[in-house]
Amino acid sequence: MVSDDGKLWLQKGWPEFHEHYCLKFGHLLIFKHLGNSKFHVRIFDPGYIELYNLQPEKEIENKRSFTVTVRYAYLRSSMLYVPVRFYRRCLGGYKKNVRCVLQMAQGGSWGGVNCRVVNKSRAGLYGQNWKKFSDENHLGLGDVCVFELINDVENVMKVTISLACGDE
Secondary structure (H helix, E strand, C coil): CEEECCEEECCCCHHHHHHHCCCCCCCEEEEEEEECCEEEEEEECCCCEEEEEECCCCCHHHCCEEEEECCHHHHHCCEEEEEHHHHHHHHCCCCCEEEEEEEECCCCEEEEEEEEEEECCEEEEECHHHHHHHHHCCCCCCCEEEEEEEECCCCEEEEEEECCCCCC
16 A cells, blocks of 8 residues: 555555456445554445455355345345355355355344355345245345355355344
């Protein structure tokens, strides 16, 4: 990182970082400086789906979670998009469809939630049980859901919801 006239910019290693994470126009990157030239970096696609949550000393291959901000389209339909990289790495590999169990951090479980590859960059949670989960947990526009795979045999994901209005 280089500083000049109160401005900061990345220099050394940026081309490699850019290429490694396949950054494209429209991706949103949020950097949090942790001191000693270390950063916590979050990378979102143009649809505001979190692709990476990078922290120093942690390898992305070990990542077993993803974060989604609820958008209007998710509330209208019975599908929530999942990063295809997470699906391929943690859930279904190259299977077209798997079933998941969603478990709230505070208790409650919704089984038989379908997850499938939608296209080369997205997969999705869908179907009646996804809609039931969404409705019963009162998901609203701007809510943030963290899905963490806690059992890769039965595809159980713990879900933590942060409400957009801040009153959990």
